[in-house]
Amino acid sequence: MGAIVVGTKSDKNTTVVGLSSDGKIRVEITTSNPVKSNTMLMGIIFRDSNGGTIKQNVNYDILAMQNGKEILLDLSSHAKDGTGTHVTNILASDEPVNIEVTLLGFGTGDESRWSGPKGEVLMFNVVPEFGTIAMMILVISIMSIVIISAKSKMSLKL
Known part of the structure; x- marks a missing residue:
């Protein structure tokens, strides 16, 4: 599992940052704050932690849960340019949202040729401001x- 670093918060969004266990990949997620009866927008960026360049052709799964209920599940997502956008189902409350990002590797085509961390789970917690x-x-x-x-x-x- 990777490390979690809480980033900036505002009245409208929250940014959380996680590092892969080897410290080479930084995952940044910026979300709208959880609001009951609304969806939650999530932007994700994958960076090289040495220098901050955006990684290309990132393969990952993303799961978001609130109060033990799944509000987003995107399996086998691919971020060609290292960025992605996801939208949750309508939220049942203003409670915190837990996000899990599973790194599947970097590359295109055949999974056996993907490089980088595979199967590593980074966990995030988005708490409303x-x-x-x-x-x-x-x-x-x-x-x-x-x-x-x-x-x-x-x-x-x-």
Whole structure:
């Protein structure tokens, strides 16, 4: 299994990055955030981790699940230019989505001539952004600290 690195988040999308176990292949997935009753758009890019050039003729499987239910299954996908786009079924909730990408190899034609990692599974977890709620909690926490600090200094002077 490859390593997972959480990338950038915004109110509309999330980017997650995974590395193959040998560290040579970097998989970047940018998704729309999970929203109940909507589909989720996924863009995938396969890069060489040394230099970041996009890999060509990538063969892979992709599976996405939410709450234990399959919302996307594309087997034997081929990304000629190293990029791919996938769309899930309609989501049942705003809950996180788990994505598994299985690397099948690089090349065209006969599978026996494909190179690179074969059968390696990279797992990703896309968690919806709670920007507004997180910001409110942060502001309330900071205000509480300031108020408590101010009261503590006043009681020390008495």
